[in-house]
Structures are given as C-alpha cells and as structure tokens.
Amino acid sequence: MNFASILPGWRRFWAQELLPTLADLRLAILLLLSIALFSIAGTVIEQGQPVGFYQANYPEKPALFGFLTWRVLVGLGLNRVYSTWWFLALLILFGASLTACTFTRQIPALKAAWHWKFYDQPRQFQKLALSTTLVRGQLPGVAVALRQRGYRVFEADNFLYARKGLVGRWGPILVHGSMLLILAGSIWGSLGGFMDQEMIPQGETLTFDHPLERGVWARVPHDWSVRVNRFWIEYTPDGHIDQFYSDLSVLDQDQQEVKHQTIHVNQPLRYRGVTLYQADWGIAAVQVRVNQSPVLQLPMAVLSGVQGRIWGSWIPTQSDLSAGVSLVAKDLQGMLLAYDGEGKLIATVRRGMAVDLQGVTLAVVDLVGSTGLQIKADPGVPLVYLGFGLLMAGVVMSYFSHSQVWGLETSEGGYLGGRTNRAQVLFERELMQILSGLTLAEPAVAPSPESGKTD
C-alpha cells in the first residue's frame, strides 16, 4: 500500500467521520460537563498529599462507595487530577472540538449572516413567526423607524433588508479562538517556564540553581542574582499585619547592582522574564549580646507542633553549655519570650533591651527576618493575556442579538417580517412598536398560542 492510496481513505474518514464527531455539539457539552465533573473531584479529594494521607483516609476496608480505596485513587491519579494524562487529554480534545466547531458551524453562520438576501416571495415571510402584512406605501416609514432603532437598512426597488447586532455572530468565533490561545499559552508556559520558592535571610543572595519545577525547555538564568537588602513588616496600630516589604537588588555577574526595588504583596519585581513575588516570611536569626560578648547571631528555627508559627533559638548561659535559655518569638515586632530548661517562662525581653537570666545579662540587639520569595518565569503569559483580552471582548460581543428584518411590496400589498437569534422578547417588542407606529393600518395581533402545541 502506498501513501497515495491511503490518503483518500484518510480524507474520507476525516471529512465524514472525525470532523462531524468533533464538531458535534453533544460532544462539546459532554466535554464541558466532564471537565466540570473531574474538576469537582479535584476539589472534593485533597490534592497533592503524601501517599500516607490517602492510606489513612481512603482505607481498603471499608472502601468509600465500595470501590474508592487509596490504591484506586492514587492509581487513577485522583490525588493530582489536574496534571493527569487523562485530564490533559480531555483539555486537548476540548481544544480540538472548539476548532472543529468554529470551522463547521460558526464561520458558516457568520457567512450566512454576511451574505444576506432580499426576500422576494410572500411565502418567505410566512416562515417567520414575527411577520405581518402591510398596506402599500408603508415600507419607507418602516425604514425610518428601523434606522432610528440602530438598524442598518438596505433598500432596493420594492425590497427592504435591515440588520443590527452582526457583532453577535463574530463573538462566539472570538471566544473559541481566544480559548485556543489560552490553552496554547498555558502549554507553552509549562514547557518553557520554571518556578521556585525560597526563604532568603536578610542580607543574603538568591540564585536560581535548583528550581522546584522546570519545564523541559526552560532556561534558568545563571548570570544574575538577587540580594535581599532588608525584610520588614509594617503593622497597623492595633497589631495586625499591614504589609510585608523586601528591599531587593538585582546583581550582575560582577555583583554590581543593576536594579533596585522594594517589593510587597501585589507589587513584584520583574527582571528579564523572571518575576519575584513577596509570598512568605520568617525569622532567620536573633542577634544577642551575652554579658560583654560581641554581638552573636544565632539562627532561629520554626517550632513545629504549636498553634500558629513560632520561631525559637537556644542560648547557652554557662561556658560549658550545660545550661541555657530558649528564646521564642512569634513575629518581628521585637518581643521575645525566654524559657528555662524545664520549659517555664522566666522572662520577656524586647529588642534593644537587656534582662538578667540565670546569672548572665542577655541583651537582644535585633531580630533578623527572612523573606519568602516566589520566583516565577512563564513565557506563555503574553499569549494567555492576549487570549484573556480577546475572550473578554468575545463574550461581551456574544451578548448582542443579531436581528434581521425583511420587507417586500408587491402589487397586492406589503409584507414585513423579522427574526433575531438571541433577544426574542426585546425584538418582538421592538417590531411591534414599529408596527404600531405605522399610522395607516394597525396590524392585527394573533392571540398567544399555547406553548405546548408548538412542537
């Protein structure tokens, strides 16, 4: 079998089987609802926990709903729904369906709306629900009324065509196209970007050597770094956190400053496609002076197993290290608690003050903060943002209803009819107003038919 003989068969399969299936609206609805359903699963089942968590919460016996054991759950990837192959496949299929739908439905619909025709037969008006007979000579008045209501009116001989809201036919195409842009942008971002989270003590320098996540095409910068000059927290008068600040310097290979910026939440630093966000904070160290010693900097560590976050350090009070006190802080406001070896609170001390403990004088010089930085490079963002912009424009455009009105005058009399694709109620009102504004003859109105019989 050569290539040429396969091609026609493939073409037929494409045109008659694959494309119609992809463009089938029922498939689109099925995809929309399946993505919704699996997303729900991802919000109900805790995502990204260690295996032990699922072993404890989804035991073999009794299995949840009779089947959902931790083995099934982890095996299917329900512990990380949004990055499983089947969820991504669903998204790609969704993109294919969007594309197929655009070409087989939306563009033909736009073309049909674009290439309008005058109605030249009375029977064409009989098909329209909103149609009526006119008296001869009324059509010009209709044209005036339509223009007043924002219609674009085309007139020729005895024919009239008017339309408005054609933008409503462009909207859905733009929506589909922009969603493809967003999907493409997010794929590009995950392949070409990287992400890292680092706790950097004040005064130290951040490099990008080992990002937490990196795409296969990601380029991690090695020729520049970021120094944390200072980290501080501003508090409101009643003790709530007002804002976190990090004073950062971008350094080139020779440690020369090339950019200087203070960042806070909602105000990141951007440099060469990499963005640094204020994400977290901690206490790196405490600076103390014991008796007449020089200033000693002792690291502080997060204490686990306590409510809230608390940092602690241990300071010896005997030269042979046989005794000491624990210094504990819960924020950078400068208040420290001192505990003895038995865990009893023995003193509180403020920054810049000294206290006598176990025979020594302990002076707290300062608390050194560390800043939690989120580092992110996402080359897909411009594409995604373009998609966002077009999507917003598209959904707004899609609200407009494409309204069309036809008119015809024959020797026997005139006809007027119209239809719209979305706003039936308002269009009906508009058309009835136009008709009632025609002075020569009031159009007779049929009683509302029962809805049940219209099928």
Add this chain to the structure above:
Amino acid sequence: MTLVLLQNLLDNCAFAILLGTMLVYWLGAAFPRLPYLEGIGTAGMVTANLAMATLLAARWLEAGYFPLSNLYESLFFLSWGVTAAHLVAEAMSGSRLVGVATAPVALGISAFGALVLPETMRDSAPLVPALKSNWLMMHVSVMMLSYATLMVGSLLAIAFLVVTAGQSVELHGSSVGTGGFRSVAKLATSPAPREGSVAVLTSTTATLTPQRLTLAATLDNISYRMIGLGFPLLTIGIIAGGVWANEAWGSYWSWDPKETWALITWLVFAAYLHARITRGWQGRRPAVLAGTGFAVVWICYLGVNLLGKGLHSYGWFF
C-alpha cells in the same frame, strides 16, 4: 457611632421591605386581577435596592475601602445584585412572575446577613495584605454581580420549568437562531376579512399576523438573556482574578478550590448555552441545566469556603 446605627437600621429595613415585596409578588401571582400589586412589587424592589446600596456606601465611608471584605458585606452586595438583576429582568420581560422567583432569594440572602450572622461578624476588619489591591474591587465586585445575574437567570429557568411542567416546548433564542420561525400549525390563514384591515386583504393573500411569544417562551428567553449577561461577567471576573493572582503571586491559575468552582460554574453555563443550540436537546433540558446552575453558583459562592482551604478562605467564619 451614627454610621453603625444607620447600617443596623438599613439592613433591617432592607429585610422588612423584601419580605413585604415577596408577599406582594406572591399575592399578585395568586390573584392576578388585584390592582396596583405589580407597581407595588417593583417599587418594593427598587426601595430595597436603594436601602442596600446606601448600606454598602455607608460601610465604604466608614472603612475607607470597597465594602466586600467579609461575609456580611458580601451577602448584602449579592442581595443588592439580585434585586438589580431582578429589575433588569422584569423590565425586559414585563412579567411579574420574575419577582415570584427572585424576591424570596433576595429576602433569604438579606435575612441571613441581617438576622443570622452574629454581631461580631459584621464589623469591618482591616484588609489582609493580599487584598490590598485595586484588583479586589474589580475582581470581587464583578464576580458578585455575575453570581447575582446568573442566579436570577437560573431562577427564571426554574420558573420556566414550573410553568411548562408536563409539556414539551420549543425554545426561542440561541446564537444560531433557532426559533424565530413560524410554527406551521399556527399560520393564520383565515380568509375571512377583518374589520379595519380590509385594505390589506384580497382573495389571493392570506392574512399574516405576528405570532407572539407565550409566557413560557418569554420566561425562557429572559432566563437565557440573564444568563447571557451573567456569563460575560463571570468570564471577566475570573480573568480579573487570574490577572490579579499573576500580578500578586505569579500564577494566573492554581486550581485553588474557589477558582476551580468558578471554572465549574463557567463550564455548566457554557454547557447550557451550547445545549440550547443542540438539536434534540432543546426544550426543557437546557432549562434543567440552568436550574442546576443555581446550586452550582451557591456552592461556588459559599460552599467552597466550607472546605476552609486555599487562597479565598479568609474573611469567613466557616
């Protein structure tokens, strides 16, 4: 403080007015011949809407930032949005049935805010650092408006389902323009000339009169239009949140439960909009989807916070 007194007065007022308004709408539906009820219902909705707007404005003055930082403010903003969307839907449809469905929901939300929520939850608290951004106003207010509009659309779909219980119906309004065509059985072909329109008629032309929409079709179309209005708002709200998240912490999408549920809401209503143009799915089926959307919006708005996880868990008591 006088502003606090004013707020207490206003939230109780809004609740009382909405209670009265709901009864008026229900009475009007039960006894359609009673005069003035329609006007009183609309006036009640307008008054409640203004009372809640004043309440929110007073909070804005008092706290100095857009009043959407805790559950109390958010509930009254939502209730305000429902009354606003109601007025739009009522003006579009000209049907008082709209209020029968929307008034109890607006009432329920404001009752929860004014009566159920403990006093301590109503105080405006300082914003946490992550919320100190102009995006807060943009993102949260647009989201709340979309919830309100979508809720009204869903309620009308439920009203449509109730009105058409046991019937099969043709839909009007969708992007491809199903509907708009005359149902053949209804074609007025009466050859008998009518008074006043004799000039139109000759023996060769049939009378052609506009085929008006039924009550069910009107409800359905207004439901579709309200959802059509809420859907762009939801889209813009989600995107504003995404852009804000990207500007604040470097990721426009992180599958946080709240944003995932916003996406689920978006998907459900997108499915509804597509179901309307699917042959064989028209009729009551899309309305069932839209009605389901009501529950989905509520889960997105409140239910997710029951999980107490993720970026959107502050400012709530759950």
